[in-house]
Amino acid sequence: MKVGIYGQFYHENSEIYIQKLLDILQKKGIEIFIEKKFLDIINHNQDITKNFSGLSTFSELDSSFDLFFSIGGDGTILKAVTFVADSGIPIVGINTGRLGFLATIQKEELTKSLTQILEGKYTISERTLLTVETTPANNEVQPLNFAMNEVAVNRKNTTSMIKVETLVDDKYLTSYWSDGLIVATPTGSTGYSLSCGGPVIDPSASSFVLTPIAPHNLNARPLIVPDSAVISLKVSGRENTFLLSMDSRVATLENETWIKIRKAPFTIKLLQLNEDSFIKTIRKKLLWGEDKRN
Template sequence: MCIFGIYTNLKKDAELHYTRQVVQALEDRGVPYYFDDALVKAMGAGPEASCRGRKIDVLLVLGGDGTMLTAARKYGPQGTRLLGLNMGRMGFLLDTEVENLRAAIDGILAGKYRIEKRIMLKAGILDAEGKIRASAYGLNEAVISQKKVLRIVNVHVAVNGLPVDNWRCDGLIVSTPTGSTGYSLSAGGPVVQPTVDVLLITPICPHTLQSSNIVISGNDEITVRAESDYGSTVLTLDGQDAFEIGQNETVSIKKADFGVEFIRYTDKNFFLLLKEKLAEWVIK
């Protein structure tokens, strides 16, 4: 029996119009479902309706690409499969327009879908003794930068323990292929097909003319030590989760030992999607 979870961007579905349609569709089909914590409250449900502590097989995500990033970081590590129901503009990560939610749910119940696996990052903050003090996941990228805006940070980067370079820059981006069309792209990084097993290292506005963009194997581990004259540095995942980095701490970034699984019906050409997305950027 397939257990469903529902994850809604409460800004995009403020009146819960589509969320209630999803609930109704699942009720109609007699399928068990639970709500992500924020939604429990919004739906006026009790704690027994929460996904918390349960094994969710499929998470229906209502929102945009940003919503999908948050949901992937939270549910990806549990092996939950995610289907994005798009409520925004064109999304890379959302497979299905929200209007088609019933057909999508039927497809899931019939097992008629494709799985697209995406690598995620695991970033850990190590204290002076090399012990992991905190760790977190990212689907797009990990960024190490100043807490205060636009101040230079000096980053020392190693791959598998071997020094790569040190850059004086606004920050350092370590990106997955999924993240290659996001922040990494605006910092000059290459576009990577989503299923290629690599990681990207891209400094932001480096005060050096060294080669800026590096592609390494998805099996490599990156270590970053950040020095600053202007106070603390931070590790930010997907532009959403931030962790302060202490003075003698280092950050370790590598591929997570799981890949998040997206449910796919459509078989879009990644490059045409990209082209649409970029055109959208230009014609504002």
């Protein structure tokens, strides 16, 4: 088995779990490749007892990898998606962060969870992505023109609202006067969209949600559309530019640029232990069903 390991930085005490992950994989004789920048972080951290400088590194992935471990929170997984892209390599999210809707392997149960994974006791949850095309073309958008959580347009360098002209399948929907607009996947429905009043959507649903950000019109509400829909946006405002975000990546676009958002031609595979489910995750993370009156 050949695995890749990726992280962005250390969370508190995460060196314990990085050490444990590496020890377990090495004892099993698994071929380990660590993302080059992450290995530099590991070797510069004094709390790691071993020197792992002899491990192989990668800057890009290919289809020879069997699993890709993401160590951190949900933001780290979103970054890991840019490495995996359309390769089909399953991502294993080890949560050393806080909330963790995507990184569902808990650090406290790492040994048990790894044993289950190496024994094949897991399922694969396939997640829909969005892809973006702009007219005119913008070099900041390419080549990583996809997002697993959401694509959003936001105002830039101004406190004034922007106007987001919105079409669905080339049919005019409305013009949102707001701070911006989020187009989210079911996976992203528990992220930025949720904080702006959007609904929680099961990741297996074939839909996207359009969620306005602080809309001026009180009758502007989140709208769910089928994931076969093509969503077109054109932004205008007092400033000459605005922001386009694709998960954690941000580009600056000129006003009147047309943005076309549609379902990507590939999915991302997230590994999920047999005992876990989306329903269990949201119940735990959102504290549903718990009596907080005392």
